[in-house]
Amino acid sequence: MDPLSDVLALLNVEGAISARLEVGGSWSIRFPVYRHVKFGAVLSGSCWIAVEGADMPVHLREGDCCLLANGLPYVVSGEEESEPVDVGAIVAPTAECVVRYGSEVPDTVVIGGDITFDELNAGLLLDSLPPLIVVRGSSDLAQALRSALELLAYETAAPRPASALMTGHLAHILFVQALRAYLGSLDAPSRAGWLSALTDPQIGASLVLMHEDLGRRWTVGELAAAVNMSRSSFAERFKTLVGVAPFDYLLQRRMQTAGQALRAGDRTVSAIASEWGYGSESAFSNAFKRVMGHAPSHFRKAALH
Template sequence: MSNLLPSAAPHDLASELLLGMRLVGVQYRRIEVSAPFGLAFGEEPGRAQFHFVARGPVFLRSPDGTVHRLDTSAAVLLPRGGAHHLLSDPEPKHACKDVTTLSATDLCPTVRGCADIGVCHGDSTLVFSGCMEFDLGGMQSLVAAMPEAMLVGTLLERNPELCAMLDAMERESLSPRAGSAGILARLADVVSAFIVRGWVECGCGDATGWVEALRDPRLGKVLVALHREPGRHWTVAELAAQMDSSRSVFAERFLAVTGMTPLRYLTELRMRLAAQWLTRDREPIESVAYKLGYGSLAAFSRAFKRVVGRPPGALRGHAPGETRNAKESTA
């Protein structure tokens, strides 16, 4: 196994987070619509939503009812999706029969790719919208701690390079050319990564629990080690040494922050990675078992079924994200 870096601060953990981040199964739409309108996005379990406003303004009513104004070049990521609306006017007076309403069925059909949806009769609003599986790899549990809506907002002040990316998105949205869908998808990946990193750098808002590790350099070193080498045969003593503490102090701190024992965390991390490698990357079961440190396919299969609730072979042909309701288990 490779050696760890001499030190691993919280920003190293954030780097691990972003390295594992992917937007999977993305369904993009270029939406041009004239006021008054309401764009309704329904519940899509396990699906995130990304919006970029190429020509605004537009108002986002988030799942909890909070309204955010999105001007031209604004971007927002809803990591857990949820029922929300994009509106020409935030006031209820426009919730009437003359409002053009498009449902999630129109905006996120089952086919992948990028298509145009246009309902225009004068000056129009242009939105680039993506519906996708928001995959953070081994750190998927962090999604639950994120706010409902993550806006670019003050990110532009700390990351002026984002302006060039948003400008590029605006140009691609306003003047579609060959390959625009792919370019917009990749730009959305990068902007989403900036949004997530900005949230981490700002202390993860009011989030508690697991994300306390991002604020704790010593515990962060342990999580970085686990995520970098999930197949290593870790012992509690080795992990305590990463934190430079006794086993009892380390185990108590780890349990208090993550809500589980270190070895249980390692097992669940391995099974999350296994599920993704089997479904998303289509890796052979034997290869996954070996990479995660299991000496036999039988041992891996038993651990996988105990955590996920079914054998690894049952995941073949299933889309990423179908294993998220895993059973809780001990390591």
């Protein structure tokens, strides 16, 4: 698989719950800290979003989508500077997951929700994301998002059978498409981490090679030659863009994938060690503990309880 698919598989993306916010007049709402990722999209009208840790408020218009990934509080408002009210002070959502606030006739409708991951591997993606990603509805990159937004608008407008299931799947699709659009918008790596490094022609190509065969005993020289770089230049550029050396990156991904197999609980530690090319269970255990912080047997016991 490609690197993004591999990591998303390790994350076990779940808990994608959508809600609909219908607002009008003068309004401003503060949202508290959250786990992992928040997503939002403007179905009609416009609003401002100010994220703690981001440089300045961002204006969102109809069709725009955003991902928030630093877990800190944020404010959504109709005006750039207005006194916010805590979301907890607003009337609780109805059974239709619709929150209405401000004037009786809304001039802005926003869809939003949460994307949560397996806590064990959440940092794989969160450490690579900026605090706020905005995908403009007017961009070519947003074309694939529009169908998902139309369906989310339909599903959240009124209660329907299995709507929670539908909105969960649609939010998952929206999340992946937003990540794709973010990668497509980068001309060059914008921050240290494997996700941003995918946009570099040579380092990105080496990451794809690694993920196509994580079990292969790659050498730095082999990877460098495959992307037409000298060994020293490749090693230096890889660590600069990804944040770790090539061998460390490979080891982390191998042990994280092995950890997923251990948590499944249906294979022996010895069998998993052999699959990853370790001649002894003890050698595998030492490598696993170095990356995951626990010996394989303890890791499995903790996961099963």
